[in-house]
Amino acid sequence: MPESRIRRSRVLLATATLVALTVTLPAQAGARPLEKKAPGADGLPAVRPLAETAALYDDEEGGNADADDPAIWRNAADPGRSLVVATAKEGGLRVYDLDAEEIQSVAAPAGPGPDDAPGRFNNVDLVHGLKLSTGRADLAVTSDRGNDRLRFYRIDRDRSGGPLTDVTDPAVPPVFSAGQEEINEQRTAYGLATWTDRATGRSYALVSRRETTRVALLELLPGRSGTVSYRTVRTLDLPSAFRLPDGTSWTPCLEPGELPQVEGMVVDPANGVLYAGQEDVGIWRMRADLTGRPRLIDKVREYGVPGTYDEETEECAAGADPGFGGKRLAADVEGLTLIPESGDDGYLIASSQGDNTFAAYDRETGDGNEYEGGFRVAAASARLDGSEECDGAAALNAPLGRRYPNGLLVVQDGDETPRSGGREATGFKFVDLADVLDVLDD
Structure with missing residues (x-):
């Protein structure tokens, strides 16, 4: 069973109303297509x-x-030959063309010893034009949760053997752990977003720590022979307990010792604002340099619902809903991405994993990131299903050749239609960004 499903099965939030999304498929070839x-x-x-x-x-x-x-990398010289770089956890990285065909598979590194945790690539983002000792380069950056490190891959679209080349400094330190014993406990580098400060030109990665509320700011540093390393600038701990309007305190019900973690993150490059999804709580907005005070801009519906953990069943039994939660997000809050338009216009998109929908918020912070609507990624045909239990999302609002002249949205599908017996499967869906903007701008 995929890890996200195991985690959710331990947190039974019975008071949330989760709607099963059903789609009527054409009965035969030539039937009327599904309405967009x-x-x-x-x-x-x-x-x-x-x-x-x-x-x-x-x-x-x-x-x-x-x-x-x-993550979506745009080939400026030939946009139709752009790429999607995606994580596959212990399966490493996959690189796809715009037809969703795999063109490269990159293995995750092994652990240092036979009994140590193996590499496990969790999240990925891009850095454009980073100045290395060998010249400027675009990089794919991924959080290796298995080894508690970041790894870096230079993108060369036409390189023989595949576009990605590992340029990680061999001496990169653990992001959070003091040693291998702690790494093996897997409270390690988890969520990831990159950011280049327009004022200084320096590039950073924001990295969350699994099963905690901590987020770290890492400065990316060029090393010898075109390699990349990093140093920790500062960390920030988001709250794990919350004061409710009735004066009581609430903490999400999780396994003993766990805190409500952050995974989905994205930085608005125009203003240096970080959006971070605390899975069982909601979406936070804060400065990307991790100074100042974070603000919770929306909550999950299950916010404030008490729960009691049962060690025998490894599940949380939910109590009565006091009504303090939000209206648009069903835990977990997962993939976050931006659809920038001119000026401050555009949208912040969040995956509402608990009900298989996506919520859109105004990108303009002066209006408090107001909710602008939502949508589902539904089946296009009997063979091309939609997205369920979505973990990650990426959007690019720029022409990508003939296939996606108005941009692209890529979303993870946590419940892919099996293609090999009854095996559970995952994958990624490619959506014309114009279709998304059409439904949001209506």
Whole structure:
């Protein structure tokens, strides 16, 4: 069972109303196509993918590959030959073309010893034009949760053998852990977002720590022979307990010793604002340099619902809902991405994993990131399904050749239609960004 499902099965938030999203598929070839904007049972419009990647399987036969988080790299010289770089956890990285065809697979590194945790790539983001000792380069940056490190891959679209080349400094330190014993406990580098400070030109990675509320700011540093390392600038701990309007205190019900973690993150490059999804709490907005006070801009519906952990069942029994939660997000809050438009216009998109929808917020912070609507990524045909239990998302609002002249949205599908017996599968869906903007701008 994929890890995200195991985690959610331990947190039973019975008071949330989760709607099963069903789609009526054409009965035969030539039947009337599905309406692009047809609303579901929740009233939200649907957009349909144009393509999907081959299914990934999280078992030994499938290479322990579990799709998680995508990033979109635009080839400025030939936009139609742009790439999607995506994490597959123990399966490493996958690189896809705009037809969703795999063109490279990069293995995650092994642990230092046979009994140590193996490499496990969790989230990925891009840095453009980083100045290395060998010249400027675009990089894919990934959090290696298995080894508690960041890893760096130079992007060369036409390089023989594949576009990604590992340029990680061999001496990069653990992000959070003091040693290998602590790394093996896997409270390690988890969520990831990159940021280049326009005032200084310096590039950074924001990295969250698994099963804690901590976020670290790491400055990216060029090393010898074109390699990349990093140093920790500062850390910030988000709250794990919350004062409710009735004067009581609430902490999300999790396994003993766990705190409500952050995974999905994105930085608005125009103003240096970081958005961070605390999975069982909501979406935070803060300065990307981790100074100042974070602000919770929206909460999950389950916010404030008490829970009692049962060690025998490893589940939380939910109590009565006091009504302090939000209206648009069902835990977990997962993938965050931006759709920038001119000036401060555009959207922050969040994956509402608990009800298989996506919520859109105004990108303009002066208006408090107001909610602008939502949508689902639904099945396009009997063979091309939608996105469920989405972990990660990435959008690029720029022309990408003939296939996506208005930009692209890529979302993880945590419940891919199996293509090999009854094996559980994951993958990624490619959606025309114009379809998303159409439903949000209506």
